[in-house]
Amino acid sequence: MSTPDQSPLGKTTAYTNRYDPGLLFPIERAPKRAELGIGGALPFHGVDVWNTYELSWLEPRGKPCVAMAEFRVPADSPRLIESKSFKLYLNGFNGERLDRTELTRRLMHDLSTACGSDVAVRLIPSDDFGAQKLHEPEGMLIDDIDIAIDHYGPPRPAYLTTITGKPVRETLVSHLLKSNCPVTGQPDWASVQIRYSGTPIDHAGLLKYLVSFREHAGFHEQCVERIFIDIMHRCAPHMLSVYARYTRRGGLDINPFRSSEADADPANAREARQ
Numbered sequence: 001m002s003t004p005d006q007s008p009l010g011k012t013t014a015y016t017n018r019y020d021p022g023l024l025f026p027i028e029r030a031p032k033r034a035e036l037g038i039g040g041a042l043p044f045h046g047v048d049v050w051n052t053y054e055l056s057w058l059e060p061r062g063k064p065c066v067a068m069a070e071f072r073v074p075a076d077s078p079r080l081i082e083s084k085s086f087k088l089y090l091n092g093f094n095g096e097r098l099d100r101t102e103l104t105r106r107l108m109h110d111l112s113t114a115c116g117s118d119v120a121v122r123l124i125p126s127d128d129f130g131a132q133k134l135h136e137p138e139g140m141l142i143d144d145i146d147i148a149i150d151h152y153g154p155p156r157p158a159y160l161t162t163i164t165g166k167p168v169r170e171t172l173v174s175h176l177l178k179s180n181c182p183v184t185g186q187p188d189w190a191s192v193q194i195r196y197s198g199t200p201i202d203h204a205g206l207l208k209y210l211v212s213f214r215e216h217a218g219f220h221e222q223c224v225e226r227i228f229i230d231i232m233h234r235c236a237p238h239m240l241s242v243y244a245r246y247t248r249r250g251g252l253d254i255n256p257f258r259s260s261e262a263d264a265d266p267a268n269a270r271e272a273r274q
Contacts, residue, residue: 015088017095021110025085029078032222036229044228046075046258048221049268050086054251055123057093057103065100068124068132069107070268075258077117080221087250100125135269137193137245139171142203149208153215155226159208160234162199167238169197174210175273177244182217190220190246191271192227198237206231220246224256232260247273 016023033039050071057065073080089110093103104121111119124132177190192210209230213223228242241259243266253274257266 016092019092019096019106021089021106021113023085023089023092024110024114025082026079026114026116027082027219029080029221032218033225036226038225038229042076043232044075044225044258044260045262045264046256047266048073048075048080049255049257049266051248051253051255051268051270051274052086052090052251053248055090055093058095058097060097060099062097066126067100068129070120070122070124071107071111072120073111073115074117074119075221075256077115077119079115080219081111081114083252083254084250087252090251132270134272135267136271137173137191137243139173139193139195140203141173141175142207143174143176145204145207147204147208149211151208151212153212155216155230156209156212157230157234159205159212160231161202161205162235163202165200167198168200169239170200171195172201172203172206174207176207177210177213177223179213179216179218179220179223182219185217186249188220188246188249189273190244191273192224192242192244194227194231195239195241195243196231196235196237197239199235201231201235201237220244220254221256224258228258245271245274 050073052069055067055069059065100123104123107121108119172194173191175191177192179188180186181188216223218226224242224244228240231237232240239260241261241264243257245255246253
């Protein structure tokens with residue numbers, strides 16, 4: 001476990017088809033959380049929902065199998081996993097002979113060990129592919145607000161304001177969230193859904209705030225936590241949930257969810273861009 005620049009990201013890599021849990025590269029969450037003033041007890045609950053679309057292994061008699069898989073990493077785990085290392089690790093099963101039960105067991109064990117918390121794993125076999133449906137996030141789309149924008153980074157919390165009015169409970173959606181990988185500089189694209197209750201949040205200011213991530217360098221999980229903290233500090237909602245659905249890279253997508261509600265459990269419906 002070291003810094004992101006020591007990970008496989010942005011480096012020429014030898015791909016292997018043999019199982020090796022040592023390929024996983026965990027990154028401590030604490031340093032980036034400290035930059036947001038988070039220390040000790042977390043101010044949110046949540047999960048990082050990962051999906052892989054390129055999982056394959058060999059049956060004990062040698063015939064290849066393919067599946068999709070969902071992984072749920074608790075937000076209170078001390079570590080996240082760098083995505084390229086996750087891809088390299090999954091590739092290692094391509095030449096391994098094992099049954100589905102053993103595959104699931106190894107995935108749960110290795111990912112839980114790397115993250116420092118129990119990771120839930122669900123395999124979706126090929127005969128269930130047809131049952132997977134696309135679903136866009138519910139809520140009021142704010143992307144069509146007619147405003148001028150000239151700031152694309154760093155994130156500017158000052159854009160977040162409330163307006164006079166009765167308390168509301170609403171769900172807002174934007175497809176304009178973009179940030180950059182902190183190691184390679186490659187763009188990361190996402191839709192974000194914000195549910196809250198409390199004093200009304202100014203929609204135009206929220207949109208300008210989300211766009212201000214456009215040149216920001218940060219991992220998906222860190223961006224969502226920053227959005228949660230900034231909205232909570234600037235707008236003081238009674239309840240807040242932030243859910244970002246990022247487009248895939250290397251056969252993986254990452255979808256962080258953070259909420260003030262302990263029992264909130266996000267659905268995992270793939271969007272059209274995913």
